[in-house]
Amino acid sequence: RAGINIRYTFKNFVLGDNNRFAANASISISRNPGKTYNPCLIYGGVGLGKTHLLHAVGGEIIKCFPSMKVVYVTAENFTNEFISLIKENRVHHFKEKYRKTDALLIDDIHFLQKKKETQEELFHTFNVLFENKKQMVFTCDRPVTEIKDITERLQNRFTRGLTVDLQPPSTETAIAILRKKMVEYEARVSDEVLNLICQKITTNVRDIEAALIKIIAYTNLVNEKITIDLAKEILKDRFTRVNKKQILIQDIQIAVASYFNISTSDLKGKRKNRSVVLPRQIAMYIARELTDASMTDIGLEFGGRDHTTVIHACQRVENQKISDPSIETSIENLKIIIKEEK
Ligand code: ADP
Ligand code: MG
Numbered sequence: 001r002a003g004i005n006i007r008y009t010f011k012n013f014v015l016g017d018n019n020r021f022a023a024n025a026s027i028s029i030s031r032n033p034g035k036t037y038n039p040c041l042i043y044g045g046v047g048l049g050k051t052h053l054l055h056a057v058g059g060e061i062i063k064c065f066p067s068m069k070v071v072y073v074t075a076e077n078f079t080n081e082f083i084s085l086i087k088e089n090r091v092h093h094f095k096e097k098y099r100k101t102d103a104l105l106i107d108d109i110h111f112l113q114k115k116k117e118t119q120e121e122l123f124h125t126f127n128v129l130f131e132n133k134k135q136m137v138f139t140c141d142r143p144v145t146e147i148k149d150i151t152e153r154l155q156n157r158f159t160r161g162l163t164v165d166l167q168p169p170s171t172e173t174a175i176a177i178l179r180k181k182m183v184e185y186e187a188r189v190s191d192e193v194l195n196l197i198c199q200k201i202t203t204n205v206r207d208i209e210a211a212l213i214k215i216i217a218y219t220n221l222v223n224e225k226i227t228i229d230l231a232k233e234i235l236k237d238r239f240t241r242v243n244k245k246q247i248l249i250q251d252i253q254i255a256v257a258s259y260f261n262i263s264t265s266d267l268k269g270k271r272k273n274r275s276v277v278l279p280r281q282i283a284m285y286i287a288r289e290l291t292d293a294s295m296t297d298i299g300l301e302f303g304g305r306d307h308t309t310v311i312h313a314c315q316r317v318e319n320q321k322i323s324d325p326s327i328e329t330s331i332e333n334l335k336i337i338i339k340e341e342k
Contacts, residue, residue, distance in 0.1 A: 003072035004062065008055035012180055016173030019049055022164040026053045026137070030060035033068065033103050033135035037162035039126075043140040044166030047206025050139035053166075054105045057137055061103050068102035075111035079118045086117075094121070099128045103135040109158065110140050114149040126157045169205060174198035177205055178212050187216040193231045200239040211235050247290045247338060249301040255338045256283040259330070268303035278320075281313035282327070286334060288314055 010030075015023055022044075028036050042050050058072045073081075078098075085094045098104060104125070112119050129136055140147065144158045169177065175198050182189060189212065197211045218234055219226055226234070250264075257264045260279040267280050280302065287298045288310070295307035302310070321328045 004058040004070065005055045005072075006059050008052040009059055010056045012184065013049065013052055013056060014169075014173060014177045014180055016169050016176070018167035018169045018173060022049075022053060022166050025162055025164050026057050027060070029135060029137065030057045031064060033061050033065065034133040038130070038133070039136035039138060039158065039161040041138045041140065041144065041158050041161070041163045042166065043143060043163070045141060045168070045204060047204030048166040048168065049205060050141075050166060051107055054107050054137060054139055058103065058105050061135070065102070069100065070103045070105070071098065071101045072105040072107070074107045075109045078106060078122070079111065079115050082118050082121055095125075098125045101129065101134060103137070104129060105137045107139050108141065109138045109144075110142060110147050112150060112154075113147055116151075119151050119154050123151070123154050123157065126154070130157075130160075168202060171195075171198045171202075174205070174208050178208065181209055181212055185213070185216055187219065189215055189219070189226065190228075192228050193226055196228060196231055197235065200235070207238065211238050214238075249287045249291060249293060249298060251341060252283055252287050252290065252338055253301070255334055255341065256286065259334055259337070268301075270303070278327075281317050282331060282334070284310050284313040285317040286331065286338070290335065290338060 010023070010027055013019075013023055022042050025037055025040055026042070029038075029040055042053060044050055055072060058070050061068055061070050082091075082094055085091050106122075112122065126136065138158055140158075144150075144155050144163075147155070175194050178189075178194050178197065193215060194212075197208055197215070201208050201211055214234060215226055215231060218230075253264045253267050256279050257267055260275070262276055262279060266276045267283055269276070271277075284298055284302060287293060287301070288295075291298075293301075295310040298310045299305040299307045317327070317331075321331070
């Protein structure tokens with residue numbers, strides 16, 4: 001029964017469109033271990049509930065089938081255990097343990113990348129368990145085909161049964177999850193604040209939960225109701241950046257031209273007096289810093305200049321920044337202006 005965290009149950013796992021298939025498969029597996037989906041592979045990004053489901057499967061099997069031997073292990077611990085038992089010449093203990101389980105639950109199999117010997121051992125373990133119709137569930141943070149340096153035959157084994165994925169939750173599901181967590185933490189946070197958390201943090205459940213915990217900790221500390229404004233202040237470093245608009249070379253040209261009181265055609269043109277050459281070089285330099293454009297792309301946007309001109313410009317600006325600190329200041333100001341315009 002090793003390793004199962006009974007805090008993670010199906011009862012406190014909130015269903016949403018993002019996880020319904022994975023959760024239902026997991027429930028079905030725990031009621032019929034080895035008989036429905038075997039193996040089952042759950043994959044999805046960080047903090048989306050893979051570990052939670054895996055423990056829930058383990059806990060539920062133990063509850064329904066008390067005589068079964070269930071083992072939960074992370075791929076990392078599986079590897080470490082294997083390596084240390086080899087060193088101690090006690091690999092038979094390892095085989096004994098893992099090949100005699102009724103349900104083997106291995107978390108984060110992407111960790112097996114490059115671990116050739118452990119992969120080999122797991123391959124044989126798999127075959128024994130599969131042959132004996134014992135349940136296996138694996139989790140992975142990416143599709144198995146994207147794990148590098150893993151043997152093809154093991155990859156094939158992982159996906160031989162059912163593969164299900166977890167996606168980030170919708171705002172509604174996220175709020176439902178937080179409501180459930182509040183009960184667990186015996187805390188009260190206003191709906192307004194819950195809404196704020198779930199609308200602003202969209203990446204994964206772990207980050208959403210961490211934000212809630214921060215709010216709860218704060219509530220206890222100041223012993224007052226957390227208003228929406230206070231919550232914004234407390235959480236401001238955690239909000240997911242809403243997809244910021246990309247900065248274009250044209251945006252940079254407009255800002256630089258206006259800053260130096262020249263026209264954008266001066267930046268693209270051929271005039272060589274210092275009042276246009278320096279701004280032109282600065283604009284290229286900033287384009288290099290704030291966009292993904294290549295030297296060639298930048299050259300083209302500046303009146304069809306060659307990429308070597310852009311390289312030269314960037315070097316010039318680097319040197320001049322050192323000799324003239326006001327240039328550095330101008331560049332920093334310009335970068336702020338350009339980013340704010342977006
Ligand atoms: P992963 O293993 O995919 O990185 P975890 O299983 O550790 O993610 O989940 C991160 C946190 O989010 C855990 O506290 C877990 O309980 C919680 N969580 C994720 N999905 C749900 C859900 N649908 N309902 C309740 N809690 C969830
Ligand atoms: Mg996990």
